Amino acid sequence: MNYHNSRFLLNKRPKGMPEDECWALDTETITDLNHNEILIQSEYLSIDPYMRGKMNDSLSYTPPLKIGEVMVGESVGRVIESKSKNYAVGDLVTVHQGWQTYIRTKDSDPSILKVPESKFNSSIFLGTLGMPGRTAYFGLNYVGKPQPGETLVVSAASGAVGGVVGQLGKQMGCKVIGIAGGPEKSKFVSEELKFDQCIDYKNENVVEKLSEFCPDGIDVYFENVGGEITKMISKFLNKGARVPICGFISKYNSTNIAGEETPFHVLSTLNPKPRHRFFVVTEWLNKFEETTYILHDHMNRGEIKTRESITQGFENAPQALRDVLSGRNFGKQLIKIK
Template identity: 55%
Template sequence: MTSLSNQRWVLAKRPVGEPADDCFALQEVPVADLEEGQVRIEAHYLSLDPYMRGRMREGKSYAEPLKIGEVVTGESAGIVVESRSDRWAVGDALTAHQGWQTQIVADGDSPALLRADTALAPLQAWLGVLGMPGRTGFFGLQRVGLPQAGETLVVSAASGAVGSVVGQLGKILGLRVVGVAGGPEKCSYCRDELGFDACIDYKAGGLTEQLADACPQGVDVYFENVGGAVTRAVAGLFNPGARVPICGFVSLYNAEGDMAAMETPFTVLGGLETSPEHRFFLVGEWRDEWLEASAQLAGWIASGQLKYRETIAEGFACAPAAFRGLLAGKNFGKQLVHIAG
């Protein structure tokens, strides 16, 4: 056993509504010596993502729920600090889907470890614009949204990690892009810095009218990130043949009770007289193409066509509070926790 210790957040109890501090427990455990084939990674950044809330619920969704006492699901970006694997050398930068912990010991061959090319972008960008959220926008819009130049795209949680990529990709592909975001600052960022044609503040009132004004030709693609009032407002604007990639519905994640009994985007869209094509997708559907997607996204960053923003909470100890903030829209762009480095 080394003298090193690993800090990790485990699920202490299932949240009811917003995940309170006592739903999480911070543990300090010794780091085991490496076995043949293993690596030790020092985590520099932890990614916080809305899907983690789903893992804290009882009952199966597309993934098994976390057990009480288990390390909270998540991905971090870090550096290999010790290696007994042929695949990794000390100093290599990578992302590791190994939960909320500071010192990660993993099998070097694990598919949960992915190389992060820091020549293309800073390490933490591999958790955001070049990583899982960026790829989600990339594939969800193109493979499920099937966008055509000249069409109108509406994207919710527009200034966020996924939404900001979706909207900018929509502009690259020649669409009219209308964002929906919470608050004037996020909306002006989408319009003035990211180049969206319009962005509606759903907290300002008159959402249905404002959206209709911003979409005079109707809506051809709605990239669904939030559900709730935004979905209901877009629902009246679909053109024949419209498509809705259902990426997530963050407005319901903290809701209490049985998700199956709630009004989800599936109930709203499926209940329309002329229902748009809609389906839930997972970024993992295109896992074989992830590296190409990241390379393409990096190319657009280099050419100035893709911008991104991050909110970085300082210190591993604040992960639960930053996670609550993410679900409440306090983040502005990709939510990260800085741990070391």
């Protein structure tokens, strides 16, 4: 049977917020599979902040996308045809092969992960039980290293990574303060995710609220946003504080990202200097599977809650990325394809 794959190709490099013209929506017919190939039908596509950096003509975590290449991204879907002895029709997998509705790939593709048996919807394996959840776990445990009784502050606290960081921090016995944009997100973080407090940075005085909520200073700051928030947090960092730099989304649309002041620059000028470094989730590839199970157990026990922003329709992926880059998402941003 012939399938028609819709895919977004990078058409033009963005200046600032990526406009629709930055992508071209293309269709290809998928012909018969070769030996050791599988065909996956995407159910959900993950939309993530790092995608913006891949559209620039500069090195971010990895080399940039070339014009004409399929837009980068991860999906979850079912194997619908298989010429591989490793994958059967019906297997649920995550795969990192870009913005596509059907994914034809070799069974040796290292980005494919089989999704474990679960009561949760498949979309969770792109969020809390996927890359963002693992990012939260690795950054907090291996870079932040919080101790019981310490104060942990998390920015973009209602988001895919931040929400998991704060809930793990509570499990570890920390006092956890979130920072989020707007009253609705802030209420969700404190009431649903059970952080001790959340500061609405769009409507509240962050420095005043930090003075009130962190009388003993900050021991770990999990950095997701950069910019002014980093500078305000800096004033409260204790001697020996740790700052896992996960990202700095406030600058991702900059027309001169290489010239931007990053959290690393800001933190390096402090005295005493906190222990701080950029980290990337792929530093712990060998721990992906076991960490997925750990997070799965937390979810099964109701210790980690999650929220998703699901946009219907593959053609709306560009708008969903703009939503993430401007805070219009509320929780893990996904596109429902099938």
